[in-house]
Amino acid sequence: MKYLDLFFKLYANSQFIRYLSIGSINTFVGIMTYPILFYILYPYHFNYIDILYLSFLIATSFSFVTNKFFVFKSASGPIFEYFKFISIHIIFLLINVFALKTLVDGYKYHPVVSQLLLTFIIIFIGYYYNKLITFRN
Numbered sequence: 499m500k501y502l503d504l505f506f507k508l509y510a511n512s513q514f515i516r517y518l519s520i521g522s523i524n525t526f527v528g529i530m531t532y533p534i535l536f537y538i539l540y541p542y543h544f545n546y547i548d549i550l551y552l553s554f555l556i557a558t559s560f561s562f563v564t565n566k567f568f569v570f571k572s573a574s575g576p577i578f579e580y581f582k583f584i585s586i587h588i589i590f591l592l593i594n595v596f597a598l599k600t601l602v603d604g605y606k607y608h609p610v611v612s613q614l615l616l617t618f619i620i621i622f623i624g625y626y627y628n629k630l631i632t633f634r635n
Contacts, residue, residue, distance in 0.1 A: 513569065513570065513629075516568060516569045517565075517569045517625060517629075520564045520565065520568045520569050521569075521621065521625070523564065524557070524560065524561045524564055524565070525617070525621055527556075527557050527560050527561070528553075528557040528561070528617050528621075529614060529617055531553040531556050531557045532549065532550065532553040532610065532613045532614075532617075533610045533613075535549045535552055535553050536549050536609060536610055539552075546598070546602065546609040547595060547598065547599065550591075550594065550595065550598060550613065551591075554587070554591050554594075558583075558584065558587045562579075562580055562583045562584070565583075565628055565632075565633065566579060566583075566633065569628075569633075570628070570629070570632075570633030572633045574633075579632055579633065582631060582632045583628065583632045586624070586627045586628075586631070586632070587624070590620050590623070590624065593620075594613075594616050594620065597612075597616055598612055598613060598616060601615075601616075
């Protein structure tokens with residue numbers, strides 16, 4: 499119980515701890531969305547890049563809501579913040595599409611394995627962008 503109390507105290511007082519805990523949930527959603535959609539939609543002749551776009555929409559929207567309300571607890575208007583949030587994530591998406599195509603078509607890596615690797619890279623960059631730009635109070 500002592501460790502659980504310590505965690506909740508840290509969670510309440512530390513934005514970074516909140517980011518790590520909520521980020522773990524966002525990471526899980528982001529990591530699982532692509533493979534689930536891939537194995538559901540690929541047999542129906544959906545392209546792995548088209549699946550990435552759908553996965554992006556789901557995971558990014560979920561991430562915005564959790565970051566706004568639980569991590570950064572921002573009081574700013576959601577429309578302007580969503581525009582800032584989605585702007586960088588569209589850039590991430592474009593980089594992701596290029597890198598995924600390179601890994602899958604160029605190096606013949608499996609799309610799911612490639613996307614998992616790219617997801618982790620994007621997570622680290624995204625934290626600093628959101629902290630310094632999107633949800634800055």
